[in-house]
Amino acid sequence: MTAQEQFTQWVRGDVTPLLKGRGFTRSGQIFRAPRGENRMLIAFQKSVKSSADHVVFTATLGVWSHRVAQLDRPGEMNQQPSIDQCHWTRRRGELLSEQPDHWWTLTGTVRDAQVTQDVAQLLTERALPLLSQRSSDEELRDVRLTGNAPGLTEFQRLMYLSSLLRSVGPAPALGPVLDELRKETAGTPLNSIAKAHISRLMSPGKHECTAT
Amino acid sequence: MNAPRREDLVGVWKTDPTDSKGIREMGFATLEFGHDGKLLYTVHGRDTDQVSVLTYKVEDGGWLVTDQPSAPKLERTRTTITDDGKLQLEFGGTPTRYIRAT
Numbered sequence: 404m405t406a407q408e409q410f411t412q413w414v415r416g417d418v419t420p421l422l423k424g425r426g427f428t429r430s431g432q433i434f435r436a437p438r439g440e441n442r443m444l445i446a447f448q449k450s451v452k453s454s455a456d457h458v459v460f461t462a463t464l465g466v467w468s469h470r471v472a473q474l475d476r477p478g479e480m481n482q483q484p485s486i487d488q489c490h491w492t493r494r495r496g497e498l499l500s501e502q503p504d505h506w507w508t509l510t511g512t513v514r515d516a517q518v519t520q521d522v523a524q525l526l527t528e529r530a531l532p533l534l535s536q537r538s539s540d541e542e543l544r545d546v547r548l549t550g551n552a553p554g555l556t557e558f559q560r561l562m563y564l565s566s567l568l569r570s571v572g573p574a575p576a577l578g579p580v581l582d583e584l585r586k587e588t589a590g591t592p593l594n595s596i597a598k599a600h601i602s603r604l605m606s607p608g609k610h611e612c613t614a615t
Numbered sequence: 616m617n618a619p620r621r622e623d624l625v626g627v628w629k630t631d632p633t634d635s636k637g638i639r640e641m642g643f644a645t646l647e648f649g650h651d652g653k654l655l656y657t658v659h660g661r662d663t664d665q666v667s668v669l670t671y672k673v674e675d676g677g678w679l680v681t682d683q684p685s686a687p688k689l690e691r692t693r694t695t696i697t698d699d700g701k702l703q704l705e706f707g708g709t710p711t712r713y714i715r716a717t
Binding site for chain 2: 475487488555556558559562589590591592593594595596598599600602603606
């Protein structure tokens, strides 16, 4: 059995039972669980440094917002979003030490039991509580409002935040964020993207704010 | 991946239809790089297009430097030509790909 096959078997045999008990379903190496209409994701991603002898991998957490997706790209709604489609993500390393890249290595030896233990501990003690905490639109909005958005540029933060404010309010906060977005992008190619985004947000028929 | 020179960019580029992440975050766009250093950046909205009229130059290492005369602000964007001839720009932190239209 190659290391790649062992990795697949490890995900099925060791990780799936742990996450299935928490409401997640598996598709390949991605686990998804609903929270209302939103989706919580845990994706195990292999590094290009993997070989036939060993698999180097990491885990990324994600939250996908149904309302933001519906607002931004209604023609591309997908109830099985990928990690790239998520509106909030965290790498394994960011959960541990604020370092973006931390990797595990599976080699097909007895030492792999330690990897399983590390993964289980990370999932139960850090990842699952954080996902649960971040998976509502209101929580996604609040974390963006603080300006604390690791891994995102200011442009991306303002784009997501404005979509969230349009979806869940509070409505009075939207105008200042759109002004900030215009100011941030003025004089740059991003200005056209921001204008198209604002036009889409403000067009009739879009979700109205439901919270205050 | 290659760092482009200015003459590599001149012409019209459109969003790569297979770049789903770029489309989702940045929308469909057309870039027209002129011989005269002008860049028209058009984002195609559902109802209307949004156009930015910019100037551009290309610095060593493939950095695209843009400015807008009506609202001056220099912006440096990492730019590469992929092995299959697509233009990749990292506008706003999201790598987006474009295919040559002319």
